[in-house]
Amino acid sequence: MTGQKNQFMTEDWWAVYLGLLIFVLGLGALVGMDLLGWVVKPSMFVDLGKSLAPASKAYAAMGGFLSLVVTYIVLLVLFTIGAGAMGWKIGKFVYGFTVIFWVTYCCVIAGNYANIAANAPADIKKFGLSWSLRLTAESGLIIALLVGLFISNLLPRFANSLKEATRPEWYIKTAIVILGAGLGVKAVAAMGLASAVMFRGLCAIIEAYLIYWAVVYWMSRKWFGFSREWSAPLASGISICGVSAAIATGAAIRARPIIPVMVSSLVVIFAVVELIILPLLAQLFLYTQPLVAAAWMGLAVKTDGAAVASGQIVDSLIRAKALTVQGLNYQPGWMLSTTTTVKVFIDIFIGVWAFILAVIWCSVIECKPGEKVRAVEIWDRFPKFIIGYALTFLVMLWVCWGAPKEIIAKATFGAGNADVLRSLFFALCFFAIGLATNFRKLWEEGIGKLALVYVVALFGFIIWVGLIISWIFFHGVHPPLV
Numbered sequence: 357m358t359g360q361k362n363q364f365m366t367e368d369w370w371a372v373y374l375g376l377l378i379f380v381l382g383l384g385a386l387v388g389m390d391l392l393g394w395v396v397k398p399s400m401f402v403d404l405g406k407s408l409a410p411a412s413k414a415y416a417a418m419g420g421f422l423s424l425v426v427t428y429i430v431l432l433v434l435f436t437i438g439a440g441a442m443g444w445k446i447g448k449f450v451y452g453f454t455v456i457f458w459v460t461y462c463c464v465i466a467g468n469y470a471n472i473a474a475n476a477p478a479d480i481k482k483f484g485l486s487w488s489l490r491l492t493a494e495s496g497l498i499i500a501l502l503v504g505l506f507i508s509n510l511l512p513r514f515a516n517s518l519k520e521a522t523r524p525e526w527y528i529k530t531a532i533v534i535l536g537a538g539l540g541v542k543a544v545a546a547m548g549l550a551s552a553v554m555f556r557g558l559c560a561i562i563e564a565y566l567i568y569w570a571v572v573y574w575m576s577r578k579w580f581g582f583s584r585e586w587s588a589p590l591a592s593g594i595s596i597c598g599v600s601a602a603i604a605t606g607a608a609i610r611a612r613p614i615i616p617v618m619v620s621s622l623v624v625i626f627a628v629v630e631l632i633i634l635p636l637l638a639q640l641f642l643y644t645q646p647l648v649a650a651a652w653m654g655l656a657v658k659t660d661g662a663a664v665a666s667g668q669i670v671d672s673l674i675r676a677k678a679l680t681v682q683g684l685n686y687q688p689g690w691m692l693s694t695t696t697t698v699k700v701f702i703d704i705f706i707g708v709w710a711f712i713l714a715v716i717w718c719s720v721i722e723c724k725p726g727e728k729v730r731a732v733e734i735w736d737r738f739p740k741f742i743i744g745y746a747l748t749f750l751v752m753l754w755v756c757w758g759a760p761k762e763i764i765a766k767a768t769f770g771a772g773n774a775d776v777l778r779s780l781f782f783a784l785c786f787f788a789i790g791l792a793t794n795f796r797k798l799w800e801e802g803i804g805k806l807a808l809v810y811v812v813a814l815f816g817f818i819i820w821v822g823l824i825i826s827w828i829f830f831h832g833v834h835p836p837l838v
Contacts, residue, residue, distance in 0.1 A: 364400050367526045370438040372744035375533025377434070377591050378774050379748045382537065384772030386755065386763065391627060392773035395780075396423040396461075398468045400493060402483050407465050411776045413759045435521075445520055452521030460500050460787040462782070467496020475676040492672040496655075497665055503626065504790015515791050524788035524822050527666060531781035532696060533744035536666075537771040538778075539693045540752025545765065559829055567821055568595030569709075571581040572813045580809050585611045592706075592805065593619040593658070594813050601706050608714040609721075624793050627662035628646055634819070635666050643681065646674045647830040648823075650691035654698030657824035660790065667695025690835030700786055701740055807816060 384391035393412025401407040415423065416469055439449040467473060470496050474480050474488040489495070508515040515522075530809025573591035576582045582590065586608050593602030593616075602623060606616030634656060638649035649670050657663040671691035678684045752771060756764050 364445075365441050366740070367442065367523065368740035369528065370695050371443065371526055371529035371741040372533055374434055374438065375530045375741070375744045378530075378534055378746065378777055379537050382770035382774035383751075383755075383767075385766045385773070388766075390773070392410070392770070392777070394418060394423055394426050395776045396420065396427045397776045398464050398493070398496075399468050400473050400479060402467050402470045402482070404465075407468060410442065411773045424461065430455075431457065431777075435526075438526075439726045447520055448517075449518035449543065455518055456521050456784060456787055456791070459503060460783050461780075463500035463503055463787065464689065464783050466498040466820065467491075467499050468493050473484040475673075475680070477680065479788050490676070491494075492669075492676055493649075494669045494672045497669065497783055500783050500787040501790045504787045505628070505793055506790075508791050508794045512794060512797075515794070518791060522788045524785045524792060526657075526786040527781045527788060529739075529741035531701070531743055531778045531785070532779040533748060534781075535693070535696055536745040536748035536750075537752045538689055538775050539544060539696070540749045541692065541756055541764070541768050541771050542687070542689060544753060544756040546596060547620075568818055571595075572809075573818065575813060576809050580805065582809070586806075588717075590809060592709070593603075593623050594810055595818060601709070604706050604710040605713055608710040609717040618806060621793075622803060622806055623658045624789060625795065625807075625816060626810055627657060627659045628789065628793060630657045630819075631662045631666050631669075635669040635673055638670050639677055643674045643677045644671045645827070645831060646670075646678065646686060646691050646835055647694050647833045648826045649674055649692035650828045651698050651826035652823050654695040654702070655826060656708045659789075664692070664696050665700045665786060667699075668693045668779075668782060670695070685838040686835040687838050694830070696745075700745060713822075755768060 378392070381391040390412050392523070393410055393415045395411045396408055397411040399406065399407060405420075408424055409417050410416060410423040418426070432450065435453055436446060436450055440446050468486060470479070470483040472489050472491055473493045474483060474485055475490040475492050480488055491498075505738050519666040530769065563592070569591050573587050576587040576590050577584070589602045589606045589611055592605035602616045602619040604610075606619075634653060636651060642649035650667055653670055654663055657666045671688060673684045674689060674691060678686055752767060758767045759767075
């Protein structure tokens with residue numbers, strides 16, 4: 357019983373619990389209860405006093421700063437309960453989360469400054485700007501990432517003091533659970549497109565799996581002379597889904613603990629690079645094929661946090677450029693949902709792939725007498741937050757399917773308020789990714805040769821094969837217009 361109890365006290369499960377709690381609070385709108393309207397929502401601004409406000413007008417009397425304080429307190433309590441249940445050090449977590457929250461939100465506010473964020477002509481006219489960097493409000497995510505990198509590499513002691521709350525995967529997994537609700541609402545409005553995204557996403561990742569993993573494994577063995585113990589987690593980390601895949605593969609083949617740790621560190625470093633470069637390339641060359649760009653983020657950018665966040669940035673950048681250049685005003689969220697769908701299918705396959713590798717290692721490579729692989733390992737390796745994502749999607753789809761416009765409007769309102777928190781969790785993830793990335797320390801641990809494999813594989817063929825596959829399955833598919 358103890359082992360079973362502990363199984364439900366993991367970071368993955370707590371992402372489900374918190375995400376579903378926020379989702380249920382959002383559903384209060386269906387019965388006329390605005391239970392999330394107090395959440396702070398940033399706005400593009402010139403006057404700092406107008407940068408924050410409660411998500412719902414019903415709570416307007418609170419004002420922006422009080423809304424921010426209440427949001428911090430509620431999230432601190434919820435995440436601290438989870439940290440305590442998982443056996444983390446409560447005092448250090450409270451301190452770390454407090455610093456991470458406030459620094460992150462300062463970055464979010466900075467990213468919404470009009471001279472940085474204003475991209476659409478209407479916004480530039482609205483604020484009377486003579487110039488703008490045109491980076492959109494998503495620049496707050498990049499600012500958070502850069503500040504995190506600065507602290508991690510130039511103030512390592514300070515970064516280490518925040519370690520207990522530096523949990524990028526927890527933040528992003530909770531956000532993805534919430535994201536399912538928004539996709540459910542959008543799916544009702546455009547069921548044909550939603551079905552196409554899911555089917556094409558599934559086909560794309562199966563094809564990518566068959567190409568990516570085999571080539572990286574072969575290359576690391578033949579070209580760089582790595583053992584099977586190193587090559588398998590490296591292939592999974594580079595080609596499939598970064599940190600989660602490297603750790604699951606290392607456990608499946610019973611590799612030494614240092615191996616998935618080293619691979620995971622590389623994944624985070626290169627995810628940072630991809631996160632900065634690929635969305636800009638997508639905006640420059642793929643703005644006429646928005647869902648190709650979105651699927652490319654899911655297939656090319658590793659780690660759930662970086663991939664989904666890159667989808668968020670692409671969604672904003674391409675919508676802005678399409679509006680300016682083509683006069684097309686795409687509905688927000690479809691590119692992000694496409695990236696997430698592709699990444700979710702990849703996550704689902706982690707458990708299956710880890711089980712397959714466990715069987716191969718046990719029955720063929722290691723072949724120890726009397727040792728058997730349990731089928732339950734598929735469940736053990738399965739990313740549990742996917743359950744939450746699927747549940748919020750299906751519930752919202754069920755609520756809105758064939759419902760009167762009034763019900764759909766209420767559901768959209770509730771999902772929108774929950775989505776404000778989803779955006780905040782994205783920002784927390786970005787800052788935490790930066791905090792977890794210390795370039796000097798990783799170099800001292802002998803990560804250079806592994807990095808060379810990563811560079812050759814990622815920039816030599818993974819990014820480009822991912823682009824080709826995305827083009828094959830999503831070429832000509834466009835989000836609906838506003």
